[in-house]
Amino acid sequence: MDNTTFIIIAAIAGILIGFVIAKVLEKGKAGKTISSAKREASSILKEAQKEGENIKKDKIFQAKEKFLELKAEHEKVIINKDKKIAEAEKRTRDKESQISSELAKGKRLNEQLEGQIKETDYKREILEKKQAEVDKLHKSQVQQLEVISGLSAEEAKSQLLESLKETAKTDAMAYLQTTLEEAKLTAQQEARKIVINTIQRIGTEEAVENCVSVFNLESDDVKGRIIGREGRNIRAIEAATGVEIIVDDTPEAIILSCFDSVRREIARLSLHRLVTDGRIHPARIEEIVKKTEKQINEEIVEIGKRTVIDLGIHGLHPELIKAVGRMKYRSSYGQNLLQHSREVAKLCGVMAAELGLNPKIAKRAGLLHDIGKVPNTEVEVETPHAILGMQWAEKFGEKKEVCNAIGAHHDEIEMTTLISPIVQVCDAISGARPGARRQVLDSYIQRLKDLEDVAFGFQGVQKAYAIQAGRELRVIVESEKVNDDKAAELSFEISQKIQTDMTYPGQVKVTVIRETRSVNVAK
Structure with missing residues (x-):
């Protein structure tokens, strides 16, 4: 074995020995850590048990306090309910006593009512007996009066009614006359003022x-x-x-x-x-x-x-303007038609202003009121000039007030606006001026004769004279047939008859004269 191998083996062996030694040391340290952890866990458990006991004691104490509070509130509610029940029982007892007193009072009233009914029945029986006696006496008295007067009850009643009718008629005529005079004191004064002021403001020359x-x-x-x-x-x-x-x-x-x-x-x-x-x-x-x-x-x-x-009239149709111009060459009863229409227009404007109406519409109606007298053709038409003029005005777009005033200024149609009577009155004023118009003698004489004939149509009239160019009618009555009250009544009836049956300019004054004459001759 060479040195290198020996060294490697020696190194490996050293590593193994070191690893074993490290494991042994690590195991000893872990044992110590585990023992210390067990000691800490046991101490934590002890402290947790102590805190749990304390919390348990607190909760038990709080529960006891809440129970006591709820018990006190419950007792209060029970006390209040008992108090209310006692008050309700007291009110019930009071109502029962009141009802008892009312029942007793009603019983007393019923007893009194029964007594009064009995008394009333008794009095009614007595009254019926007395009424029968009175009817019997009245019948006997009527029979006695019929025997004495020689008239039956129906005849006496009819005579009494006739006398009452005459008396009532006379009284009514006197009252009517008084009422008319009182109305004239106020209305006639204002009317005269307006008419006079209107006439004074307008001055025209008349030409025949x-x-x-x-x-x-x-x-x-x-x-x-x-x-x-x-x-x-x-x-x-x-x-x-x-x-x-x-x-x-x-x-x-x-x-x-x-x-x-x-x-x-x-x-x-x-x-x-x-x-x-x-x-x-x-x-x-x-x-x-x-x-x-x-x-x-x-x-x-x-x-x-x-x-x-x-x-000052604007917006007039050209055909109506031509009609106004043609008026210059027309005349009515000798009065120039254009001059008459201008005068009526001015009078209407002034009078409408005095009465608080529209003077422009009044002027327009006054100027056009006689346009039916100036036809566009030479063909004679039988339509009255007032109706013909109204038709032309309607055809050329004039207002309803103007058309009605044109058509109604001779009472051909009914008046529907206040402008219409103003045009009629102003037309009469212009035509009634002294010298404004000529009237045919025959028609004038006939009108006076008709005026006198109206008066002769009444009983008791002896003479009748139309004087002042037919503006006054004097009636002389027989004093034996007509008394003073009847004379006043006759004057009113004649005036109403003239107003209803005749056509005349202006007004007609009716004067009834009743006089008594005693004549003796000295010899």
Whole structure:
């Protein structure tokens, strides 16, 4: 064996010896560690047992304290319940005693009620007996009165009712008259104030137009030129204008006759141009008449525009503006229609402002109220001008208030707005001005006669006179047939009859005169 091998074996042996020695030393140290760990574990167990005993004792003590607290609370609850039960028993005893007293009281009241019922029955029996006796006595007295008066009960009752009716009627008429007079003291004063203030603010000149116009000439020589050879010129003028031309002995003048003011004005202007120009023949006449018609139509539109601007009316349909312009060449009872409509519009505006209404709508209705009198065509229509004007206003988009005022200003339809009576009143005011209108004599006389005939339709009327142009009716009654109360009643009934049956401007005052005369002759 060489040295190297010996050395390796020696090294291995040394390693083994060292390993054995290390294991022996490690085992001795582990034994010591285990013994010390056992000692520590036994000490920890002892301490844990001590702490467990202490905790057990504390828990037992806490449980005993909690039990005592719960026991005390339970005792308190039981005491409170016992107290409440005692109070409830006391209330029950009190209610029982109260109910007992109420029952006793009710029993006493029942006994009193039974006694009162018995007493009432007894009194009723006595009353029935007395009533029977009274009826018997009343019947015997009625029989005795019938024998004494010679009238039956029904006849006496009817006479009494008739006398009561007359008395009640007289009293009612007196009361009605008194009430009307009291109302007039307040209402009439305010109404007069408004109407007078309205009239005072409006002042217009009245002009009366006829159906003829006079065309003045420089000399009578012009008449022959107007007539023309064999009258051809004058026939051409009449055919073109629809106006009758009267050439008579009136010096330096000829007369144009036509009910249509527009056609009459066209003829007048055409004649003026022809005479000024000097060329008068049928062809020239037709040319001039056409130019004049165009000029008049333009003038009508201009007049309508100027009128609505002067009155402050806006948004009027062009056709209605033309109708307003045509009013200048129309007249009603001799009163120029445009002047009348302007006046009514101003009156309506002032009166509406006084009454707190819309003055613009009132002016509009006042201006248009008579547009039905200026038709667009020459065809005569039977529709009243108020209804026709209302239809035109509706057709051209006017408001309902304006249309109703136009249609109702002669009571053709029912009034639905406050503007309608204002237009009616202002129309009457404008037409009732002295000299504003002419009235045909026959119709005027007939109206006065009808007024007197109304009075003669009542019993007791002796005479009746219509005076002051039909604005007052004086009635003379027979004093033997009509007493003072009946005279007042008769005045009221006549006024109501006139108001119901007649149509008249303004108001009619009815005066009933009753007088007694005693006449003797000294000889």
